Amino acid sequence: xxxxxxxxxxxxxxxxSFEQGRRVLDGLSAQVSTRELTxxxxxxxxxxxxxxxxxxxxxxxxxxxxxxxGERVDTQPERTLVSLRRRAPYLVQGPALLDWRTLRExxxxxxxxxxxxxxxxxxEKVGLKEWADRLPxxxxxxxxxRAAIARALxxxxxxxxxDEPTTGLDRRAAMQVEAVLASLKAQGLGALxxxxxxxxxxxxxxxxxxVAKGRNAYLGSPEGFLxxxxxxxxxxxxxxxxxxTDG
Ligand SMILES: Nc1ncnc2c1ncn2[C@@H]1O[C@H](COP(=O)(O)OP(=O)(O)OP(=O)(O)O)[C@@H](O)[C@H]1O
Numbered sequence: 001x002x003x004x005x006x007x008x009x010x011x012x013x014x015x016x017s018f019e020q021g022r023r024v025l026d027g028l029s030a031q032v033s034t035r036e037l038t039x040x041x042x043x044x045x046x047x048x049x050x051x052x053x054x055x056x057x058x059x060x061x062x063x064x065x066x067x068x069x070g071e072r073v074d075t076q077p078e079r080t081l082v083s084l085r086r087r088a089p090y091l092v093q094g095p096a097l098l099d100w101r102t103l104r105e106x107x108x109x110x111x112x113x114x115x116x117x118x119x120x121x122x123x124e125k126v127g128l129k130e131w132a133d134r135l136p137x138x139x140x141x142x143x144x145x146r147a148a149i150a151r152a153l154x155x156x157x158x159x160x161x162x163d164e165p166t167t168g169l170d171r172r173a174a175m176q177v178e179a180v181l182a183s184l185k186a187q188g189l190g191a192l193x194x195x196x197x198x199x200x201x202x203x204x205x206x207x208x209x210x211v212a213k214g215r216n217a218y219l220g221s222p223e224g225f226l227x228x229x230x231x232x233x234x235x236x237x238x239x240x241x242x243x244x245t246d247g
């Protein structure tokens with residue numbers, strides 16, 4: 001089925017369950033490009049975050065394969081997974097910055113050996129260069145989120161995984177995060193983004209993967225998704241349909 005080339009993330013027949021044996025993922029297959037922005041949509045509890053954790057070996061599937069950059073993830077030992085996670089950092093919802101350290105120091109924590117220039121470049125890429133000497137409590141939630149992205153960028157990653165990067169942000173802050181993701185994508189750095197933000201999905205996603213009933217219910221363009229979403233997402237996507245054209 002799959003091209004497991006160096007710029008791909010591939011899930012093949014992946015299954016995983018937790019307590020009470022409920023299968024969260026049940027034979028999900030999908031292939032995405034690590035140079036694109038792929039949004040994962042799906043009802044709450046459908047397994048979107050689980051998919052991210054499987055992608056970087058934080059969880060192991062009970063069945064199936066996961067391949068990132070052409071490397072099998074599910075069979076890799078922890079010691080090499082650490083290096084894989086530097087190439088594909090997974091940013092969880094909270095920005096987890098140290099409040100008593102400046103932004104520059106927070107970013108440096110990701111890689112204490114990184115040259116000063118790499119730290120400055122990372123902050124510049126997220127529009128926070130002028131804020132390098134400030135402390136996190138001085139920043140709004142959107143800037144904190146961008147700082148967390150800068151901390152990942154200092155690792156010089158090849159792919160990013162972001163769990164709900166704009167949840168809780170106002171529109172302006174969400175659009176700033178969105179601009180950062182679009183600009184990183186233009187520089188060849190794609191991301192897997194778990195999101196309930198369908199406005200943002202419509203603006204910047206290259207592809208949308210819908211997880212429903214443990215499977216890949218849709219993988220395609222954002223327009224196609226918004227035109228015929230999974231039934232359980234219909235009321236959520238309806239407000240964003242305006243202007244979505246056929247063809
Ligand atoms: N470590 C775990 N132990 C037990 N159950 C888990 C674990 N991780 C996930 N689950 C369960 O798996 C299901 C999917 O979780 P996941 O966090 O991937 O959902 P999600 O689609 O990201 O949801 P949301 O949109 O609400 O964040 C949930 O029912 C959750 O309770």
